[in-house]
Amino acid sequence: MPTLSVRAPLAWLGPGEVVRYAAVVAEDGVVVYAGHSAPAPPAERRIDVDGVLMPAVADRHVHIRLADPAAVLMGGVVAVRDLAWPADDIFALADASELPTFNGPIVRAAGPMLTAPGGYPTGDRWAPPGTGLEIRGVDEATRAVRMLSDRGAAAIKVSLNAEAGPTPTDAELAAIVETAHGLGLPVTVHPEGKGQVERALGAGVDELAHTPWSERLPDGVIQALARSVRIVSTLDIHSYGEITEDLRVAADNLSRFRAAGGTVVYGTDLGNGPIPPGIHVREALLLHEVVGMTNEEVLGAMVAGRLEAGGPADLIALGRNPLEELDALGDLRLVMRAGRVVLRRAELDTGSN
Secondary structure, eight states, rough: OOEEEEEEEEEEETTTTEEEEEEEEEETTTTEEEEEEETTOOEEEEEEEEEEEEEOEEEEOGGGGGSSSSHHTTEEEEEEEEOOOOOHHHHHHHHHHHTTTSSSSSSOOOOOOEOOOTTTTTTTTSSOSSSEEOOOHHHHHHHHHHHHHHOOOEEEEEEETTTTOOOOOHHHHHHHHHHHTTTOOOOEEEETTTTHHHHHHHTTOOOESSSSOOOOOOOHHHHHHHHHHHEEEOOGGGTTTOOHHHHHHHHHHHHHHHHHHHHHEEOBBBSSSSOOOOOOOHHHHHHHHOOOOOHHHHHHHHHHHHHHHOOOEEEEEEEEOOOGGGGGGEEEEEEEEETTEEOOOOOEEEEEO
């Protein structure tokens, strides 16, 4: 793959780093330079973009088999984390996504969601057989986590959806967390129903896969979550462009969590309802307008990582500055994944420099 230099009048390389007259140089899928264009090393190919460069976006909650991977990538999302699908299918897709010929984002997968017999999502229409892995007792819980780890799981997901059926016991949940942490895997949970967030917190989970929406959490619970757990936003999944009571509750919980110093990351639950593939601008706007995050905080919650030497050459270019206008996220001009340009609009390829 020839070296490639992408230049723009402005770049946001990551939180706190804005560069005017910027260049990002990539070689073999890796960034070798990111900064001011003047000292940038020469490249065999150059693309000038009349816009703003920034790191590409990662969606931390998707069900990628219910979406079009190519559309996700063309929409500016270069990395996704699938949080519940049958093991054989999703782990094979995750392996395939690492190939340079894959027409979609890099896929990291949790595999099936651990649940109680008859628990969510085993009876839900969206979930094919095997999307939920039923566990019966502590020993089965431990074996399930080890099996998923051996298959290459990026995280362990647990259903704590008490409104849709039975959930794992406290002992099973504790065994899941202890085993996963022993294997270096984070545990994320779907909390729904009274007391389920508290159960997750007490077990020592690492993440909530959704902003809680089924009840307003007490301030003490919010404070405890902010100290040890991060939350994946998934706000618009409760509204699909409308203002609903579920959205109001979720936004209230997330705004207090953020104010308490909690970590918020961007995720959409893509595949679950009419969430568009690629960057979901409304999710970003809700984080800003309803939760109260600054534009830069929202961008920081969305990106896969900083643009810096040694990192993957994953970037997007926008027609306007998202630090000033967050809806600029919908004005894509360029998408690059691992140094490969997959979308180009209104840019000039000037050959070598």
